[in-house]
Amino acid sequence: MKSISRCGQCGRHASQATIWLITIAMMFPLAALAQGSRVVAPRNRYGAGDDVRFGRQAVAQVERQLPTLPENSEVDAYVERVGRRLVAAIPREFRHPEFNYEFDVVNAREINAFALPGGPMYVNRGMIEAARTEGEMAGVMAHEISHVALRHGTAQATRAQSPGVQLGAIGGAILGAIIGGKVGGVIAQGTQLGLGAYLLKYSREYETQADILGAQIMARAGYDPRDLANMFRTIERQGGGGGPEWLSSHPNPGNRYARINQEAEKLRGYRARTSGETSDFSLIQSGLRRMAPAPAMTEIARGRRPDPQAGRRYPDDSRISARIEGPSSRYRTYRGDNLFQISVPENWREFADRNSVTFAPPGAYGAHQGQAVFTHGAVVGVIDAQSRDLRQASDRYINALIRSNSYLAPQANYRRATIDGRNALSLVMAGRSPVTGRMEAVTVYTTLLSNGLLFYSVNVAPQNQYTGYERTFQNMLRSVDIR
Numbered sequence: 141m142k143s144i145s146r147c148g149q150c151g152r153h154a155s156q157a158t159i160w161l162i163t164i165a166m167m168f169p170l171a172a173l174a175q176g177s178r179v180v181a182p183r184n185r186y187g188a189g190d191d192v193r194f195g196r197q198a199v200a201q202v203e204r205q206l207p208t209l210p211e212n213s214e215v216d217a218y219v220e221r222v223g224r225r226l227v228a229a230i231p232r233e234f235r236h237p238e239f240n241y242e243f244d245v246v247n248a249r250e251i252n253a254f255a256l257p258g259g260p261m262y263v264n265r266g267m268i269e270a271a272r273t274e275g276e277m278a279g280v281m282a283h284e285i286s287h288v289a290l291r292h293g294t295a296q297a298t299r300a301q302s303p304g305v306q307l308g309a310i311g312g313a314i315l316g317a318i319i320g321g322k323v324g325g326v327i328a329q330g331t332q333l334g335l336g337a338y339l340l341k342y343s344r345e346y347e348t349q350a351d352i353l354g355a356q357i358m359a360r361a362g363y364d365p366r367d368l369a370n371m372f373r374t375i376e377r378q379g380g381g382g383g384p385e386w387l388s389s390h391p392n393p394g395n396r397y398a399r400i401n402q403e404a405e406k407l408r409g410y411r412a413r414t415s416g417e418t419s420d421f422s423l424i425q426s427g428l429r430r431m432a433p434a435p436a437m438t439e440i441a442r443g444r445r446p447d448p449q450a451g452r453r454y455p456d457d458s459r460i461s462a463r464i465e466g467p468s469s470r471y472r473t474y475r476g477d478n479l480f481q482i483s484v485p486e487n488w489r490e491f492a493d494r495n496s497v498t499f500a501p502p503g504a505y506g507a508h509q510g511q512a513v514f515t516h517g518a519v520v521g522v523i524d525a526q527s528r529d530l531r532q533a534s535d536r537y538i539n540a541l542i543r544s545n546s547y548l549a550p551q552a553n554y555r556r557a558t559i560d561g562r563n564a565l566s567l568v569m570a571g572r573s574p575v576t577g578r579m580e581a582v583t584v585y586t587t588l589l590s591n592g593l594l595f596y597s598v599n600v601a602p603q604n605q606y607t608g609y610e611r612t613f614q615n616m617l618r619s620v621d622i623r
Contacts, residue, residue: 176356176406179290179349181234186294188236188258194294195258202262207440209245209265214544218424219243219263219281222274226282229360234289234353241285249434251375255284257293265434267375274421275367276374278358283368286353292346351396355403365404369397419540422495422523427544429493430512460575461503464516467612471619474499479522480595483619485612488517496521499616513575516609518599518616525594533594534565534586541584541598547571548582559587559595560622570603579603585617595622 209216223243241259246252248264255261261284263277271277287293355365467485474490475481476497484490488499491512498505500517525533534554542548548571557564564587573580581603586596597620599613 176359176403177352179234179353179356181290182292182295182346182349183298184291184295185298186291188238188291191236191257191288191291191294192238192240193258195256195260198256199260202256202260205440206262207247207435208262209247211244213245215265215268215424215427216243216245218420218544219245219268219277222278223261223281223285225361226278226285226357229357230285230289231353231356231360236289236291239288241288243281247434248440249436253280253284255288257288257291259288261285261288265428269425269428270375271371271421272374273367275358275363276371277421278361278363279354279368279371280375282354282357282361282363283350285357286350287346290346290349290353292350295346296343347396348399351400352403355400356407359404359407365407366401369400369404372396372400419523419526419536420543423540423544426493426495426521427512430491430498459503460506460513460515464503465501467501467609471615473619476520480520480620480622482520482616482621484518484616495523514600515573515576515580516601516605518597518613520595520597520620522589522593522595525588525592528588528592530563530565530586530588533588534567534584537586537594537596538567538584542569545571547574548580557585557617559585559597559617560620562587562622573602576602581606583613589622595620 220243223241227241239259241261243261243263245268246262246264249266250264251266251270252264253262253267261281263281267280268277271280351368355368358365358368465487468487470486471483472486473481473483474497476492484499485501488501489505491498491500491505496519498514498517498519500514504516505512505514523537526536527533531554538550548569551568551570554565554567557566564585566583566585569582569584571580571582572578579602581601583599584596585599586594589595597617599609599616601609
């Protein structure tokens with residue numbers, strides 16, 4: 141019995157040791173993934189509350205001088221969603237409860253973005269349009285969030301400050317760095333531009349820190365950190381011979397592309413979440429291309445402040461009408477960039493962008509809360525399928541469509557259909573339109589193409605009129621010729 145007792149004691153010790161070994165083994169890879177390279181915030185004589193105060197001081201002037209897209213627009217909501225996902229991934233040691241991260245889109249053509257101390261961030265429309273993927277856009281945002289989290293703005297002020305510099309001038313100087321001179325093209329009156337240009341023209345040391353922490357934030361948020369490296373190449377390529385303005389205040393610390401990819405390798409245990417992202421991002425880019433072109437910063441500096449309601453895809457005199465002329469029985473052929481052709485009613489106009497084209501009768505298209513909308517007609521286009529399974533590819537597109545039109549809900553399951561001899565799916569959705577206040581019926585058709593694209597047709601009409609449009613929609617669908 142004693143020997144058994146001693147063995148039982150040994151067994152308990154062994155079990156405890158095994159538990160500790162398992163616990164350590166489980167914790168080690170998670171710790172390695174979470175840490176990556178060590179980043180240490182620079183010395184800073186200011187408190188986090190000062191960052192918030194300086195940022196708020198600058199926000200008031202930024203929003204007086206720079207045109208932003210409406211806060212309730214789908215583009216603004218989308219960028220806010222991506223921003224929240226990134227903020228939730230900031231490592232604990234760099235979280236500041238005083239900070240309030242907010243995200244706005246500046247209606248400006250330049251490839252640029254900036255963040256103010258304390259959390260306010262502004263992403264130029266030109267940056268979103270230039271990015272190739274959501275991950276690249278998120279890379280810009282993660283980099284800027286890193287500057288805020290590491291408090292680089294006030295750290296720069298700590299380095300620069302002399303007895304002759306007043307504390308209260310720092311906020312205005314920060315604004316001068318952002319929208320003064322080459323960085324933005326709009327001169328902030330009453331700011332100390334010399335000091336400001338120093339404050340937010342980040343040092344190469346700070347750029348390296350923001351690159352590394354940005355990669356870690358991306359990995360923790362489920363993005364591929366390599367998109368941060370790819371983003372730099374994208375904006376360098378699209379920025380022209382002089383380079384994009386964003387890089388003028390974010391100098392290359394040397395071997396940037398290789399350094400970020402090295403950090404990504406350390407974070408290789410991440411699992412990138414890509415479901416729906418390409419569809420969401422493509423829809424947002426398509427929506428931006430439907431709008432009037434964004435003005436350049438030089439135009440904004442001269443006082444051109446476009447009305448957000450005028451930033452739409454359709455002609456300035458277009459208005460949504462209660463009475464819409466019925467679809468013509470005569471058809472014309474539309475040929476879409478060698479991808480497809482389709483027959484449409486003669487009295488419907490088309491409004492094309494890079495990936496889709498909307499067909500609608502006069503009175504059925506216009507602007508609502510700064511966005512291009514239509515109440516009767518169809519939108520036809522292609523998007524990256526992300527899957528060779530039609531159901532999965534269709535799910536991703538439908539989910540992205542619903543996120544952009546939250547009033548819609550599926551009314552039944554998918555039904556089988558045919559488009560140009562290809563297997564297709566159709567789905568009926570409905571909801572109360574925020575534009576007309578009436579119930580709206582929407583039918584979505586999808587089919588896979590051999591080149592990895594998903595072809596779609598979205599047919600729209602008020603629910604009580606949909607039967608009268610059904611024959612037109614079916615004629616259009618039967619006429620589709622995919623090249």
